[in-house]
Structure formats: C-alpha cells, structure tokens
Amino acid sequence: MKSPLINIKNLHISVSTFLPEQLAPEVSIFVPAAPATPSSGALTPPAIGEYWxxxxxxxxxxxxxxxxxLHHKIFAAADIGRFAWGEYGTETGATSKINGVLNTTTLRDADGSFPAAEAASNYTADGHHDFVLPSIAELFHASCHIPDxxxxxxxxxxxxxxxxxxYHMDFEYGWLDYTVKGNERVARPVRSLLIQ
Known part of the structure; x- marks a missing residue:
C-alpha cells in the first residue's frame, strides 16, 4: 500500500477580513488650524518693517x-494728519511713558478736546478698531526699528x-523732547497684540 502524500492530523485555518479603507495606501490629509485670536502667541509676524x-x-x-x-507693535502704514495735542494748561493724567492705550483712553474719557488722540483712536485698518496715539516709548521703539x-x-x-x-519724537534728528500742546504735530496710530 502506498502512503499518503500529506498526512494531516490537526488543521487550523484563520481567516481575516479587511475593510476597504484598510487596503488603501496611507494618505496624510492637511487640515488647517483655526485662526489664532489677536492676543495669541500663535500669530506669525512678518519681518520688521513689512506690512502685517x-x-x-x-x-x-x-x-x-x-x-x-511682551507685545507685538503694529503702526499704521501712513500718517493720519497734523493735529494739536490739545487742552493747553490742563493736567490730564495721561502721563504713562510706556502705555499708549492707557494714555489714549484717559484722554478720550477726559473733558476737553484732544485732537491727536481722538484721530488715532478713530483710525481703523484691516477691520481693527484698537489703534491709539503711541506713548513716547512706543514712538522711540519705532524710531529704533522702523525709522524709514x-x-x-x-x-x-x-x-x-x-x-x-x-512729549514728541523727531524722526529727522532722533530727538525725544516735549513741546507746547497747542502746536500741530504729525500723528501715527499704533496697536498692540499681547504675546501669550
């Protein structure tokens, strides 16, 4: 008698099924993130001096x-005119050398007329309404980083x-000085974005 070619004592068979998506090649899909809020540190600014x-x-x-x-500083792309500072002979409380937002808010809430601060706070660009008349430190910062x-x-x-x-800043000679509030000087609004 001839011996069988295959001798099977125990046979175990496993069957797996695959869903169609498991057979497809791996694909990466780019999903853009939601836009960052203005106060977010996730914003990526352009090079200094470029329009953001x-x-x-x-x-x-x-x-x-x-x-x-720390705050990103963004200056209006152009001057908005010449104005008097306003209210000669009046102490206003707008004495911060650093905080233009505080100074401009103080002037807007004060009795009297403050044309330069009013013009700066009324300025809008790219849908932003939070521009102010810069403090002397903010103007000095601009004179150091974007004087041209x-x-x-x-x-x-x-x-x-x-x-x-x-206080005023002279961009021709680099002088930081003060002058009479009734004199007309140029105004350039600024806005700040908090880096978190």
Whole structure:
C-alpha cells in the first residue's frame, strides 16, 4: 500500500477580513488650524518693517509693556494728519511713558478736546478698531526699528509732560523732547497684540 502524500492530523485555518479603507495606501490629509485670536502667541509676524497682512499696519517688533508682558507693535502704514495735542494748561493724567492705550483712553474719557488722540483712536485698518496715539516709548521703539517708515517729521506721543507740554519724537534728528500742546504735530496710530 502506498502512503499518503500529506498526512494531516490537526488543521487550523484563520481567516481575516479587511475593510476597504484598510487596503488603501496611507494618505496624510492637511487640515488647517483655526485662526489664532489677536492676543495669541500663535500669530506669525512678518519681518520688521513689512506690512502685517490682516493686522492693520507695519510690524515694528516686540516691546515690553508696563505690565511686564511682551507685545507685538503694529503702526499704521501712513500718517493720519497734523493735529494739536490739545487742552493747553490742563493736567490730564495721561502721563504713562510706556502705555499708549492707557494714555489714549484717559484722554478720550477726559473733558476737553484732544485732537491727536481722538484721530488715532478713530483710525481703523484691516477691520481693527484698537489703534491709539503711541506713548513716547512706543514712538522711540519705532524710531529704533522702523525709522524709514516715518517722514522726517515730529510726531506726537500720547504722553503728557506737564499741563502745558506733551512729549514728541523727531524722526529727522532722533530727538525725544516735549513741546507746547497747542502746536500741530504729525500723528501715527499704533496697536498692540499681547504675546501669550
């Protein structure tokens, strides 16, 4: 008698089924993230001196505020006119040398007329309504980082020096000084984005 070619004592068979998506090659899908909020550190600024698309102006770099936190500084792309500072002979409380938001808010809430601060706070760009008249430190920051973006003019800050005088920055000679509030000087709004 001939022996069988295959001798099977125990046979175990496993069958697996695959879903169609398991057979498809691996594909990476890019899903864009939701836009960052303006106060988010996730925003990526352009190079200093370039227009920051969607943010309303020229990027002037990062500056530390009086709160110790870091802020992106964005200046309007152009001057908005010549104005008097306003209210000669009046102490206003807008005395911060660093915080243009605080100074401009103080001037807007004060009795009297403050044309440079009013014009700056009424300025809008790229849908942003949070522009202010810069403090003297913010103007100095601009003179260090984006001086060629300014005319060779004297610009008002929102920082009061005294009842009769306010600080200004001269972009022709680099002088930081003060002058009579009734004099007309150029205004250039700024906005800040907190880096978190």
């Amino acid at each position: 698309v969607g943010q309303g102006g020229l990027y002037a770099g990062i500056q530390q505020g009086d709160d110790g936190q 973006s300014f005319a060779k003019e004297t610009y008002w800050s929102s920082s009061q020096f005294s009842a009769n005088h306010a």
